[in-house]
Amino acid sequence: MEKIKSFGNKISDSVLWNQLKAGDEESFSMLFERYYGSLVNYGKTLMPSEDIVKDCVQDVFVDIWKYSEKLNAAIVVKAYLFSCVRNRIARFRERDHIFSHVKDVDSFDFMFDFSVEERLIADESMASKVEYLNQCINNLPDRQKEALYLRYHQGLTVEQVAEVLDMNYQSTKNLLHRAISRLRSDFPISLVALLLANPTNF
Amino acid sequence: MQDRNFYKSVLDFITDESFQRWVREKEDLSNWEEWTLENTERAKLVAEARQWILAMRVEEDSVSNQETQEALFLTWSKIRKSNSSSRITRLFQANFFRAAAAVLVIGLVTAGIYTKLSIIETNSNALNQYVVQGDSNGLIEQINNTDKPQLITLSDASSILLQPKSKLSYPKNFKGSIRKVYLSGEAFFEISKDPNKSFMVYANETVTKVYGTSFRIVAYSNQPNVEVLVRTGKVKVSGVQKSLANASNEVILYPNQATRFERKNQVFEKILDLTRDESLLQSAKSIERLNFEFRDIPVSQIFATIEQAYLVSIDFPMEKLKECYLTTSLIDEPLPEKLKIICASLGNNTRYEMNGNQIKIISNGCK
Numbered sequence: 067m068e069k070i071k072s073f074g075n076k077i078s079d080s081v082l083w084n085q086l087k088a089g090d091e092e093s094f095s096m097l098f099e100r101y102y103g104s105l106v107n108y109g110k111t112l113m114p115s116e117d118i119v120k121d122c123v124q125d126v127f128v129d130i131w132k133y134s135e136k137l138n139a140a141i142v143v144k145a146y147l148f149s150c151v152r153n154r155i156a157r158f159r160e161r162d163h164i165f166s167h168v169k170d171v172d173s174f175d176f177m178f179d180f181s182v183e184e185r186l187i188a189d190e191s192m193a194s195k196v197e198y199l200n201q202c203i204n205n206l207p208d209r210q211k212e213a214l215y216l217r218y219h220q221g222l223t224v225e226q227v228a229e230v231l232d233m234n235y236q237s238t239k240n241l242l243h244r245a246i247s248r249l250r251s252d253f254p255i256s257l258v259a260l261l262l263a264n265p266t267n268f
Numbered sequence: 269m270q271d272r273n274f275y276k277s278v279l280d281f282i283t284d285e286s287f288q289r290w291v292r293e294k295e296d297l298s299n300w301e302e303w304t305l306e307n308t309e310r311a312k313l314v315a316e317a318r319q320w321i322l323a324m325r326v327e328e329d330s331v332s333n334q335e336t337q338e339a340l341f342l343t344w345s346k347i348r349k350s351n352s353s354s355r356i357t358r359l360f361q362a363n364f365f366r367a368a369a370a371v372l373v374i375g376l377v378t379a380g381i382y383t384k385l386s387i388i389e390t391n392s393n394a395l396n397q398y399v400v401q402g403d404s405n406g407l408i409e410q411i412n413n414t415d416k417p418q419l420i421t422l423s424d425a426s427s428i429l430l431q432p433k434s435k436l437s438y439p440k441n442f443k444g445s446i447r448k449v450y451l452s453g454e455a456f457f458e459i460s461k462d463p464n465k466s467f468m469v470y471a472n473e474t475v476t477k478v479y480g481t482s483f484r485i486v487a488y489s490n491q492p493n494v495e496v497l498v499r500t501g502k503v504k505v506s507g508v509q510k511s512l513a514n515a516s517n518e519v520i521l522y523p524n525q526a527t528r529f530e531r532k533n534q535v536f537e538k539i540l541d542l543t544r545d546e547s548l549l550q551s552a553k554s555i556e557r558l559n560f561e562f563r564d565i566p567v568s569q570i571f572a573t574i575e576q577a578y579l580v581s582i583d584f585p586m587e588k589l590k591e592c593y594l595t596t597s598l599i600d601e602p603l604p605e606k607l608k609i610i611c612a613s614l615g616n617n618t619r620y621e622m623n624g625n626q627i628k629i630i631s632n633g634c635k
Contacts, residue, residue: 095340098336098339098340098343099336099337099340102331102336102339102340103330103331103336106331107328107329107331110328114500114522114523120339123339124339124342124343124346125346127343128343128346128347128350131347132347132350175501175502177502177522179520179522180323180324180325180326181325181326181327182322182323182325183292183321183322183323183324183325186291186292186322187322192319192322195319196319196322196323197323199319199320199323200323200324201518203320203323203324204520205520214324215326217279217283218282218283218324219324219326221283221285242279243277243279246277246278246279247277
């Protein structure tokens with residue numbers, strides 16, 4: 067279940083969630099404060115306009131309060147919130163592009179690039195290796211990259227990533243595995259070869 | 269959490285918080301250092317995982333406490349507002365959407381026909397002046413010898429503003445899974461979205477791969493640099509020639525980012541924030557400065573904005589559309605899409621006709 071973070075004795079998400087369902091405003095606000103920042107940052111990876119993202123995140127919370135009685139008690143709050151924000155942005159994009167051919171949640175652009183942790187790199191050869199790995203990661207298919215971001219940066223478990231991306235557990239596991247293994251064992255030689263062979267595809 | 273002695277994959281390591289802290293903050297409460305050295309196979313895996321962490325830095329603005337509080341306040345007021353009027357608005361919205369859906373279908377059909385017609389018109393029209401048709405690859409070559417930007421509409425309903433002294437080559441109809449065009453000079457692109465057919469612009473020694481978006485390319489054959497500036501969406505720019513020595517031979521750009529490609533050395537310089545680069549900002553053409561985010565704006569004003577952006581003239585029944593206001597975002601759409609959306613929103617069998625740079629709106633008003 068929820069991982070309790072090291073700082074202070076925080077009330078767990080599921081306790082807050084159930085109090086919220088019972089109509090407790092304080093619990094609602096605490097969950098909002100706890101997740102608003104990371105939800106906005108996640109939303110920005112899917113939608114370039116920060117204002118629209120903020121609107122979407124707030125609307126997710128509006129709905130949670132409005133329909134609090136009907137909410138499922140036994141969910142993992144964090145994954146639920148992430149998936150709500152994702153769906154909300156998807157709907158916004160659909161409505162915004164009513165005419166353009168359906169851009170469903172699956173083919174979502176994941177507009178985020180990892181960068182290089184330069185302060186921790188001492189020597190040249192390490193720098194070029196990491197630089198190259200960084201590019202390879204950034205060139206992963208959007209969905210693999212998003213799964214990595216959620217698992218690695220947002221600290222979601224594989225089950226939770228699966229819920230957010232609306233996939234089953236095994237395919238999510240495979241997706242993450244593919245992301246890693248594709249770059250892993252034979253890195254970097256074969257990738258260079260791949261790029262050379264296929265200059266316009268990625 | 270799984271016992272680290274059973275870690276088999278890089279992923280196991282990089283998602284372990286204590287491992288992350290050891291690499292990033294050099295905080296080693298769990299004796300990673302010692303544990304790593306116990307076995308060489310393990311040490312290899314750790315070294316690799318370490319590289320992954322170094323390559324996966326996440327730079328994001330932290331949302332301040334104050335910002336969160338303001339957002340919370342806003343959210344509560346939205347909740348209060350929706351409580352008082354939720355029933356009525358929801359009923360209204362339901363009807364509205366049903367009506368809108370019907371209009372959209374009509375709009376789509378008529379608009380579809382008209383764009384098709386208009387494309388033929390544009391091409392034959394332009395043929396007289398600037399178009400050299402059918403080189404060896406069956407490409408249409410359009411050269412802008414005037415002193416004003418020129419609008420080109422492609423067969424996939426993408427729109428392009430070609431700047432003076434510039435040349436664009438494109439097929440009359442796109443075939444296959446890639447939409448390829450060739451640019452020499454400068455142009456602003458708004459590409460229609462089609463996930464199954466990627467769009468690529470070849471310009472001097474660079475290739476820009478597009479994900480459905482708008483952007484500008486400056487690639488004059490007599491200048492030392494190629495510049496690509498992104499407005500919306502995402503593009504990837506790479507050198508035509510991949511070189512082993514040069515891993516950074518490509519760059520991915522998001523909105524308001526740009527890159528300068530030095531042709532002599534074949535290197536990219538990435539400009540992260542366009543709004544801070546004076547020289548590039550100065551060169552922005554009017555279409556890039558205009559705001560296509562409309563909130564409750566009279567439709568006449570929206571037409572004026574489009575006229576200014578694409579250098580077209582729009583003829584519309586002013587009296588009938590006097591009372592029509594729209595809220596819509598047309599940022600990420602090529603011109604034909606923009607017109608379709610506006611017509612559909614106006615409803616009432618509103619449609620448009622396009623003949624070169626003359627656009628005519630036919631409408632009975634919006635009520």
